[in-house]
Amino acid sequence: MKVLITGGAGFIGKWLIEKLPPDAEIIVVDLLDKQVHRKSHDFAPEIKARATCIQADVQEIEAHKAAIEGTDVVIHLASQTGTGQSMYEISRYVQHNANGTAKLLELISTLEQKPRRIILSSSRAVYGDGAYTDGKAIYYPKGRCLETLQKGLWEVCSSSGEPLTAVSMQETHLTKPTSVYGLTKLWQEQLLQSYCESQMIDLVTLRFQNVYGPKQELGNPYTGIIGIFTNAIAQGNPLEVFEDGLMTRDFVFVGDVAEAVVKCATHEETLDTVMNIGMGQAVTLLDVIQTISEIVGKSAQYTVSGRFRVGDIRHAVADMSHYKTVFGSWLPTSLKDGLTQYLDWYLGQEPLSQAALQASFKEMERTGLLLTKQG
Numbered sequence: 001m002k003v004l005i006t007g008g009a010g011f012i013g014k015w016l017i018e019k020l021p022p023d024a025e026i027i028v029v030d031l032l033d034k035q036v037h038r039k040s041h042d043f044a045p046e047i048k049a050r051a052t053c054i055q056a057d058v059q060e061i062e063a064h065k066a067a068i069e070g071t072d073v074v075i076h077l078a079s080q081t082g083t084g085q086s087m088y089e090i091s092r093y094v095q096h097n098a099n100g101t102a103k104l105l106e107l108i109s110t111l112e113q114k115p116r117r118i119i120l121s122s123s124r125a126v127y128g129d130g131a132y133t134d135g136k137a138i139y140y141p142k143g144r145c146l147e148t149l150q151k152g153l154w155e156v157c158s159s160s161g162e163p164l165t166a167v168s169m170q171e172t173h174l175t176k177p178t179s180v181y182g183l184t185k186l187w188q189e190q191l192l193q194s195y196c197e198s199q200m201i202d203l204v205t206l207r208f209q210n211v212y213g214p215k216q217e218l219g220n221p222y223t224g225i226i227g228i229f230t231n232a233i234a235q236g237n238p239l240e241v242f243e244d245g246l247m248t249r250d251f252v253f254v255g256d257v258a259e260a261v262v263k264c265a266t267h268e269e270t271l272d273t274v275m276n277i278g279m280g281q282a283v284t285l286l287d288v289i290q291t292i293s294e295i296v297g298k299s300a301q302y303t304v305s306g307r308f309r310v311g312d313i314r315h316a317v318a319d320m321s322h323y324k325t326v327f328g329s330w331l332p333t334s335l336k337d338g339l340t341q342y343l344d345w346y347l348g349q350e351p352l353s354q355a356a357l358q359a360s361f362k363e364m365e366r367t368g369l370l371l372t373k374q375g
């Protein structure tokens with residue numbers, strides 16, 4: 001099996017390369033974006049040892065055309081991934097994520113032999129605020145508005161002001177992204193869907209929740225809330241928690257994500273599907289802080305600031321039933337076990353600079369995307 005991984009030098013790519021079958025021939029095309037690869041502008045030695053590495057933007061199709069002829073499976077990971085940043089660096093996100101995917105498809109259309117399967121790393125961001133219920137029906141409420149957030153009313157309510165309960169995200173739910181990042185991930189899905197249908201290529205769209213674990217770039221302040229929390233707790237630095245800290249996310253361990261991608265890549269029969277990939281459990285940010293503190297053995301000095309990021313969603317959790325139907329089971333790593341592995345790795349790394357994190361907050365304040373509740 002010959003596998004092309006775009007964006008393969010990143011966090012999830014590194015794990016994937018390790019977990020693909022040893023006899024798979026791997027080609028990695030990666031720009032080595034400076035925001036992600038801060039320390040070294042070269043492929044990591046373990047990637048070089050295992051794969052043919054091409055440093056290029058996916059948009060520069062001439063740079064990797066020859067190398068990918070004869071590819072069986074394409075795993076498209078290359079993307080800019082900062083949700084907040086996507087709200088002001090809009091054209092950059094559209095270029096890399098949407099045009100990057102379009103160019104990849106143009107390249108595939110010139111190949112003599114088309115790949116058998118394409119796997120896209122999409123995101124839960126395509127669901128936006130997701131679905132809610134009042135116990136009787138399912139609703140897709142309009143996103144939280146500025147006026148209510150400024151009053152510190154964080155939960156999603158019905159049009160008559162009644163609080164609603166979040167429903168686990170199902171693949172059949174409506175897609176209605178609340179960020180430019182989410183929109184570009186949806187465009188990636190749609191571009192691939194329309195192309196793959198016309199070419200009879202088996203398309204597998206995986207919608208990842210919040211992926212965490214060892215090897216996640218610590219120097220990138222735009223992604224990875226777990227890295228930011230861990231850093232502050234381990235260094236004994238003050239930590240700011242937005243809103244009231246009770247928003248929930250579904251944190252899925254990177255090893256589980258990589259195994260799911262490998263399962264899809266090596267599956268014999270046609271899959272032709274969209275699948276959620278999450279742990280399948282909602283956890284509040286305060287729970288995450290508590291768990292990290294217990295593992296590190298230090299109490300967190302955190303402040304619940306009441307600041308909020310415009311466009312942030314309140315709750316997210318994946319319904320993993322579809323994955324279980326397709327593959328029989330889903331036995332994810334628990335948050336405690338995953339964080340313990342993360343902490344073991346983290347302690348050998350250079351910590352995230354507080355200055356970089358504060359600069360990213362300043363940038364969001366300047367662009368009107370990080371606000372404070374009134375009163």
Ligand SMILES: NC(=O)c1ccc[n+]([C@@H]2O[C@H](COP(=O)([O-])OP(=O)(O)OC[C@H]3O[C@@H](n4cnc5c(N)ncnc54)[C@H](O)[C@@H]3O)[C@@H](O)[C@H]2O)c1
Binds near residue numbers: 096
């Ligand atoms: N990590 C998460 O929590 C998460 C959640 C949902 C979806 N995803 C998706 O999974 C994929 C991988 O995410 P990750 O966490 O490994 O991110 P990452 O930033 O660590 O890796 C992305 C890689 O893509 C490369 N890249 C970016 N733009 C490129 C371009 N135009 N051409 C070539 N290479 C380019 C970067 O250099 C980087 O190595 C992304 O598509 C992301 O949208 C990730």
